[in-house]
Amino acid sequence: MASPRPYRGPADRIGGGLVRAVAALGFVFMLAPILAVMPLSFNGGSYLSYPLQGVSWQWYAAVFAARPWMPALWNSVTIGAATTVLATVTGTLAAYGLSYTEFPGKRAIGALLISPMVVPIVITALAVYLAFAPFGLVNSFTGLVLAHTVLAVPFVVITVTATLHGFDRTMVRAAASLGAPPLVAFATVTLPLTAPGILSGAVFAFVTSFDDVVVALFLAGPEQFTVPRRMFNALRDKLDPSIVALAVFLVTISIFLLATIELLRWRSERLRSRP
Amino acid sequence: MSTAVAGTAVAGAGDLGRKLARANRAKQVTAFALLAPALLLMLLAFVWPIGALLTNAVHAPEFRDAVPKLAAWMEGWDGEALPDEAGFALVAEEFGRAFRDRSLPRASTRLNYERGGMRSLAMKTGRGAPRLAAPYRESLVALDPAWGDIATWRAIANASTWLTPRFVLQALDLQRVPGGGIQAVPPENRVYLDRLQVTFTISIVVTLVCAAIGYPMAYVMAMAGPNRGRLLFLLVLLPFWISLLVRTAAWVVLLQKEGIVNGALLALGIIDEPQQLIFNRFGVYVAMVHILLPFLVLPLYSVMKSIPRDHVRAAASLGATPASAFVTVYFPQTVPGLGAGCLLVFILSIGFYITPALVGGSRDQMLSSLIAENALGTANWGLASALALVLLCCVAVVYPVFGRYAGAKNLRLG
Numbered sequence: 001m002a003s004p005r006p007y008r009g010p011a012d013r014i015g016g017g018l019v020r021a022v023a024a025l026g027f028v029f030m031l032a033p034i035l036a037v038m039p040l041s042f043n044g045g046s047y048l049s050y051p052l053q054g055v056s057w058q059w060y061a062a063v064f065a066a067r068p069w070m071p072a073l074w075n076s077v078t079i080g081a082a083t084t085v086l087a088t089v090t091g092t093l094a095a096y097g098l099s100y101t102e103f104p105g106k107r108a109i110g111a112l113l114i115s116p117m118v119v120p121i122v123i124t125a126l127a128v129y130l131a132f133a134p135f136g137l138v139n140s141f142t143g144l145v146l147a148h149t150v151l152a153v154p155f156v157v158i159t160v161t162a163t164l165h166g167f168d169r170t171m172v173r174a175a176a177s178l179g180a181p182p183l184v185a186f187a188t189v190t191l192p193l194t195a196p197g198i199l200s201g202a203v204f205a206f207v208t209s210f211d212d213v214v215v216a217l218f219l220a221g222p223e224q225f226t227v228p229r230r231m232f233n234a235l236r237d238k239l240d241p242s243i244v245a246l247a248v249f250l251v252t253i254s255i256f257l258l259a260t261i262e263l264l265r266w267r268s269e270r271l272r273s274r275p
Numbered sequence: 276m277s278t279a280v281a282g283t284a285v286a287g288a289g290d291l292g293r294k295l296a297r298a299n300r301a302k303q304v305t306a307f308a309l310l311a312p313a314l315l316l317m318l319l320a321f322v323w324p325i326g327a328l329l330t331n332a333v334h335a336p337e338f339r340d341a342v343p344k345l346a347a348w349m350e351g352w353d354g355e356a357l358p359d360e361a362g363f364a365l366v367a368e369e370f371g372r373a374f375r376d377r378s379l380p381r382a383s384t385r386l387n388y389e390r391g392g393m394r395s396l397a398m399k400t401g402r403g404a405p406r407l408a409a410p411y412r413e414s415l416v417a418l419d420p421a422w423g424d425i426a427t428w429r430a431i432a433n434a435s436t437w438l439t440p441r442f443v444l445q446a447l448d449l450q451r452v453p454g455g456g457i458q459a460v461p462p463e464n465r466v467y468l469d470r471l472q473v474t475f476t477i478s479i480v481v482t483l484v485c486a487a488i489g490y491p492m493a494y495v496m497a498m499a500g501p502n503r504g505r506l507l508f509l510l511v512l513l514p515f516w517i518s519l520l521v522r523t524a525a526w527v528v529l530l531q532k533e534g535i536v537n538g539a540l541l542a543l544g545i546i547d548e549p550q551q552l553i554f555n556r557f558g559v560y561v562a563m564v565h566i567l568l569p570f571l572v573l574p575l576y577s578v579m580k581s582i583p584r585d586h587v588r589a590a591a592s593l594g595a596t597p598a599s600a601f602v603t604v605y606f607p608q609t610v611p612g613l614g615a616g617c618l619l620v621f622i623l624s625i626g627f628y629i630t631p632a633l634v635g636g637s638r639d640q641m642l643s644s645l646i647a648e649n650a651l652g653t654a655n656w657g658l659a660s661a662l663a664l665v666l667l668c669c670v671a672v673v674y675p676v677f678g679r680y681a682g683a684k685n686l687r688l689g
Contacts, residue, residue, distance in 0.1 A: 012597040023495040026488040027507065030514050030568065036535055037525045048528045049538055090313040097309030101302040113313060116321055118674050120626025122643040123328070123663045124321065126650050130331065130660075131324035150321045153313055211518045213629050217651070228520045235524055235633050244528060247521040254516040262509070 034251065041245040048239055059245035068230060069246060076210055076226040079141065083148040083209035088202040090149070091156025096190075098157070099164040110157075117154045124150065125218040132219070139221030147219055148209040155208060156201035163197025163268060196268035200261050207257060329667070331660035332442055338434040341382035342369035346435035354432060357425060363411035366422075366431075370397060371404025382434075388441060388657065390430035396421050429453055442661035467645070467662065474641040474669075477556075477631070478624040481563045482571075485620050486613065488564070489571035493612075496572070497579035508576065515569035523630050526562040527553065530634070558634040566630060567623060571616035578612025622673055626666065642666045 044054025063069050091113075098110055116124060128147045129138060137143030171193070175185035216229040227250070234243055339346040345365045352358055373379040383397035396419055407414045415422040433441065433451070444450060448460045448468045459465075496507045514522065529535045530553040537549040552558060582605065590600035628643035640648075642662060649659035 094313035127324035127328035
C-alpha cells in the first residue's frame, strides 16, 4: 500500500528547499577550504595564491629536508607512540574496571576520567606546567608524554566503554563454565571481541597527542618541538607553500587514520552481529 | 523435624549470603585494581596540578616567606597612621637579610602586584640596608621618600598575608579600596571583564551559527539513504580528523589579503579592492565554526537517526503538512541531540586559544589567550591562575547541564 502523499503547500516547499540549500552550503563549507588550499603546495612560485606559477615539488622537498621538520616529525611520532601505549593500557583497564561490577562512586570516577575533555586545554597545560616544573619534567619527553596521556585517556575510556556496552557477557560465563580461568577467558574471549574498540581508542590517543599545540607550547623545550608546535611558530612568522605541503602530508595521515577507524568499526559491527 | 530443616535452610542462606557478599567484594576489589593505574595517573598529572593551580590564585606566600618577622609584625598594624620605629627597624633588618639570601627579588615581584614601583623600592632598600642606622624612620625616608607614604605600608600589609584576594579581584576588574571595601575599576581600565565578554560573545555566536548550519546538515544526512548518508557522514568526519592547526592554516591562506577568497571575489567583480577578512572577528567566526561544526552535527545526527520515520508518517496520515509535522512531531524529538551538540560546541569554544591567536586581531583574543599571555609572557602566575579559575567556573556552570541533557552517550567519536 503506497503511503498517501501529503499536501505540500508553498511553506513546505520553500522550507524543504531552504533546508537542502543550507545543508549543501554546509557540506561545501566543510571540505572546500581544505581542497582549495591543497594545490598551492605544488606552486612553482612562493606565493600562496592562484594562478599557480608552474608546478614543482620544491615545497615537499623543503618539508622532507633534514631540517627543521624531520626532527619535529620524529618527536611527534615518538611522543605520540609513547602516549598511545600509556593511554591505551590505562584507559582500557579503567574501562574494563568501570563495566566490571557496581561499586560506590562509580559515576564520579567515570566523570573524573572524562573531565580532561571539558577542562579548557590552556588550564590543563598551565596547571601541569606549574606542577611539573619542580620535578624537572618541563622541557622533557616524559612530562610531555604524561600530559598528553591525561588528554588521551578520556577518548580511550569512551571508545572501549562503548564497545563493552554491546559486549555479551554470557560468552565469558560460557568460557568459565568450560573451565577457563578468568585470565584465560579474558585473553581468549573478552580481548579479541573488544579489540576493535581498543584499537580505535589507540588511534584517538595517538591523534590527541599528534595534534596537540597548547600543551607543547607550555611543556616542550626546543629539543621536544613537535610538528604542530613548529607549525604554530611558522604560521605566526611567515607563510610559504611549504606550510601547505606539510598540511597536505598531515591530511594524508588523517585520511589514513580515519580509514583505519572505519575499518575497525566495520569489523566490530561484524563481530557483534555474528550469530 | 520441620524446624531442623528450616534451621539448616536459614543457615545455608546465611552462608550463601556471606559467600555472595565475599564474591561481590572480590569483584569490587578487581574493579578498583583495574581502575588504579588510570586514577593514579589522573591524580598525579591532572587533579593535583589543577588543584594546585586554583590554590595559586589565592595563595601567595612569597613575601611572607622572605620577610617573616616583618609580615608577622604587620598583622598588628592598624593601617591608619605610619608605623612606629619598630616597624621601620624591621624593614631595614628584614629587607637587608632577604637581599643577602636572595629571596627579595621574588618577594618584591609580589609587592609590585600590590603597588607599582614597589619592586624598585624594595630592591633599593635591600641593597642600602647595611648603611641604614637608627633612627630607622628618618634614614629610610632619607633613602626613599616613599617610606613616608602610608600607601607603601598598606601595600606591605596586603602582601604580608598567606592568602590574597588580589588576583581574583584583578581577574574580575575589581580593586580594594584603601581602608576596606571593594569597588569596580574605572571603565577605562577594564581589561579582564571585557575579555570575558568577548569570550562569551564569540562562543554564543559560534554556537548559534553552528546550530543554524548544522541542523539542516544532520537532517539531510539522517534522511538520506544508508549509502549516501554514510558518505555525507564521512564528509563531516574527515575535517574532524584533520588537525586543528592544519584547518586554521587553511583559513589563514584563504582569507589573507592576497588570498584565494579575495582573489576570487575580485575576479568576479564583487569587490573592487581586497577586503580585510582575517585578523578580525570575521576570521575568528569563520575558522571556529569550521572547526566546531562536526561537534554539533555528529551527536545531532546520531539522535536523528534513532527517530523512527513512522512518527512523521503518522502525523502526515492524520493530515499534518510536512512543515507542521516537522514542528510538532520531529523537532521536539531532536532537541536532546541539538542541546548536546550546542553545549559541546559552547564548552569547547569557551576554551579556544590557538585559532583566535592565529586568525584573530588583538581585540578578538579570548580568556584562554590572556591566561597563556600572563603565564608564558609576563610570568604572572597568580593572575594567570585567577583567570584560569574564572574560566573554569564558566565551564563548571555549563558542564552539569551538558551531563544532564546529553551525557557521553550521545558523544560518538566517529
